[in-house]
Amino acid sequence: MRIAMIGTGYVGLVSGTCFSEFGIDVVCVDKDARKIELLHENVMPIYEPGLDELVADNVKAGRLSFTTDLKAAVKDADAVFIAVGTPSRRGDGHADLSYVYAAAEEIADAMTGYTVVVTKSTVPVGTGDEVEAIIRKRRPDAEFDVVSNPEFLREGSAINDFMRPDRVVIGTEADRARAVMKQLYRVLYLIETPIVFTSRRTSELIKYAGNTFLATKITFINEIADLCEKVGANVHDVAKGIGLDGRIGKKFLHPGPGYGGSCFPKDTLALVKTARDFGAPLRIIETVVDVNDKRKKAMADKVVAACGGSVSGKTIAVLGLTFKPNTDDMRDSPSLDIVPALKAAGAIVKAFDPEGMEEAKKLLPDITYCDDSYDTLAGADCLVLVTEWNEFRALNLSKVKAALKSPVVIDLRNVYDPAEMRETGFEYISIGRP
Ligand code: UDX
DSSP: OEEEEEOOSHHHHHHHHHHHHTTOEEEEEOSOHHHHHHHHTTOOSSOOTTHHHHHHHHHHTTSEEEESOHHHHHTTOSEEEEOOOOOBOTTTOOBOOHHHHHHHHHHHHHOOSSEEEEEOSOOOTTHHHHHHHHHHHHOTTOOEEEEEOOOOOOTTSHHHHHHSOSOEEEEOSOHHHHHHHHHHTHHHHHTTOOEEEEOHHHHHHHHHHHHHHHHHHHHHHHHHHHHHHHHTOOHHHHHHHHHTSTTTOSTTOOOOSOOOSSSHHHHHHHHHHHHHHTTOOOHHHHHHHHHHHHHHHHHHHHHHHHTTTOOTTOEEEEEOOSSSSSOOOOTTOTHHHHHHHHHHTTOEEEEEOTTTHHHHHHHSTTSEEOSSHHHHHTTOSEEEEOSOOHHHHTOOHHHHHHHSSSOEEEETTOOSOHHHHHHHTOEEEOSSOO
16 A cells, blocks of 8 residues: 655654554655655654654655655556645634645546545645535546545654554445545554544535534533632542543543643634534534633633732743643643733733753744743742653642742642642642642
């Protein structure tokens, strides 16, 4: 089997590399010549644990290659995956499909023989129909099918999510395409991974329904955490107490400063738009979007309150800037709301993130970036923990206390133990815990 992966962003690069690990010949294509050049030198465009080794191994084995030449990659491929970006369109929040459609046109011009065109990018319901129409128009006689095969990769654990998924979803009505897809996922069949075959439109909707459900679960526990603070209850015990009910499930009930990242904010918004367009508004998801947006901003108020009602002239040490640990991704990170709000309230902000600072400097230019955690804390009026990197969990609390000017810690990820923090002499504020 031979496949072409169009787009070497997060999804394309991880999926292409993992398919090659499954023994399939993969050519990854990108328009960005510099990116391809760097990939040839085994320099990854993203930070993802284990990816560079896996790329190197498969390149060495001759199963994985990188090119800017889409035509050559698509020619003779059994399947061509579209894994280009679908960002939120400025102004209306709909998914911007221009990259997907442009890729479809180029694929149409380059494919030879029967080809399965697979959309891996997250695309609104009906996009597969449009991709099919674009290709059919340019190549009326071509033999091809368009399949939806959404990804469920979490940044930071994307390789494991691809290799050992809870399920694979494949949307197609065509038997011939189904046979090719089965062959591509042969390795997962062997380990008895559930494979959900369904219609293309259903598959497209599964992706959005999954992500918006998870965003709802997080937002639910975040609001319960707020209530816990008011009534003197512990949100972790609530999460455990409800999560042990198999119908609810334990995962994605960790409270925090609001969800961010490249998927949840964009996908919730896009589904809200689609649902409105089709006259079936999703009022729960609309509320989730609104509650999450407000929550990120409210986190700055929490810091101000912890600092006695004003942060004007105070120095605030922020640990963690990325939307979650083990990534350098800053997209829709809560830090992008919290830090500007603190600055607007007159604070001086110092920050450190293990992987995200290069990106953060572009988005939050006028704060001080430090070399490590203790350097960030030195002389600050309080510590605000925004992202739960392991190295922040492992900080020496006595050293933290000695470094800070006043021992105030606002932990937006609940990584520390309240009793231990109190014993060490901190004024400790976390999320939804007495
Ligand atoms: C998500 C989906 O999990 C994945 O299936 C999809 O394909 C892409 O989007 P990702 O964005 O990488 O993956 O991160 P994820 O681990 O799901 O976290 C998303 C956000 O929710 C982060 O901001 C995280 O901090 C937050 N979160 C997650 C919580 O606040 N609480 C939780 O319990 C879980």
